[in-house]
Amino acid sequence: MQKPSIPKGTRDFSPEEMAKRNYIFDTIRSVFYLYGFQQIETPAMENLSTLMGKYGEEGDKLLFKILNSGDFIGGVDQDELLAHNSVKLTNKISEKGLRYDLTVPFARYVVMHRNDIDFPFKRFQIQPVWRADRPQKGRYREFFQCDADVVGSDSLLNEVELIQIIDEVFKRFGLKVCIKLNNRKILSGIAEIIGETKHLTDITVAIDKFDKIGAENVNRELEEKGLSTEAIVKLQPILQLEGSYESKISNLKTIIAKSEIGLKGIEELETIFSLTKDLNLGAQIELDLRLARGLNYYTGAIFEVKAIDAEMGSITGGGRYDNLTGVFGLPDVSGVGISFGADRIFDVLNTLHLYPAEALRTTKVMFTNFGEKECAYCLPIIKAVREAGISAEIFPEASKMKKQMSYANVRKVEYVAIAGETELAANSITLKNMTSGEQKTIPVCELISLLK
């Protein structure tokens, strides 16, 4: 007999954990609806041609690939097998993969359904994604993303509304967060000013790590990537910009005054900041010039959210992408979106114990089972209780009372309703409050109002 196990980086969720996770999904979902987003779903697997090349070289490696059905090796000749070229071989034996995020499948969806979509299209999607990464803190191979995107609108109002959504969601969770903001156009402008446009990706990847590894290591990495010493020197004043939003902006304006794209980025950023200023947001909003984000399809605003009271990587991220649908044959459609990392939020809420009691409630009332006659007496009562919207159950076996009571106790049932010989005779019910231990016998007709 084999010991059962589950794949590395995946998890089972107990009923209690599911109650917590559903609280998270329900909260996010209701905020999405509140802002006029509509839900869609896409398949767990996509054609590899859809996924490959969209996340950079690293992303391709982290894609889970699905072996073709049937005789997948049939069309591969001996030489190719012996060549041991796994990339080439993969293309022959696998043409599907598990989705890596929700944004690229969404872009694919938009292109395929372009004739049925009214633009601007505001969609949300809450589904698992898979990455063949090595698991560690806050990192799983299967995890849920909760995405909201707007496509077909260049307006910065979308960025502002997404920030409001982030703020509202974390306000509901009671979680203090910092929303970091930057703009890829500013990063492009910086690259332009220091004369290293072709190294934009290397620059963004390196400076993104600034807070973690410090200036020296960032510079070393840039050097290794082939940036000129002159460029690295020029970059320093920008990396070191500190102080208030206003001073950062005004300094930046002087530094990248000659970059058209950079100035455009600043202008966008200023619009977003000024529009959000009077919205009374609970979250801190911060301009972080070192925020870059890895995904290379971002072209405008970029966001990242960190929990203030917990050690955890980013719990939400997003940004604007100007041409994601272009690769699927639909050019000039701009989109902007955010993605809540439900599993990281789950971990953070767990460490901070931020779940409201209502989120963890189970059955409100459990009826004891004393035998056939008593069950027959209880069933119509239970039906009425349920019709009143109160969750109720009956213990299915006529077990000992002790067993039934401790079952109710472990399940954290709020009330136990006892109906035995005495109650049957008097058309009554004995209701026990499991928290206080108090109990009283009441007429059946009063039961529902007491439970409400």
Next chain:
RNA sequence: GUGGUUGUAGCUCAGUUGGUUAGAGCGAUGGAUUGUGGUUCCAUAGGUCGCGGGUUCGAGCCCCGUCUCCCACCCCA
């Protein structure tokens, strides 16, 4: 993909330089208590010491491999 770390009962963990029959707490089950849980007392069940190989008279303990967990890097939610 690279480096480090962990694995003993359902859970959390002890286990001496390698030495007889691997322990505890919690949980589970039964009883004290035939209509009363959460407190107390008693009893019982529960183990391929992750898996495979090796060293040894003898391995939970040492060695090798492998899987898993966790952590760091890469990258990311």
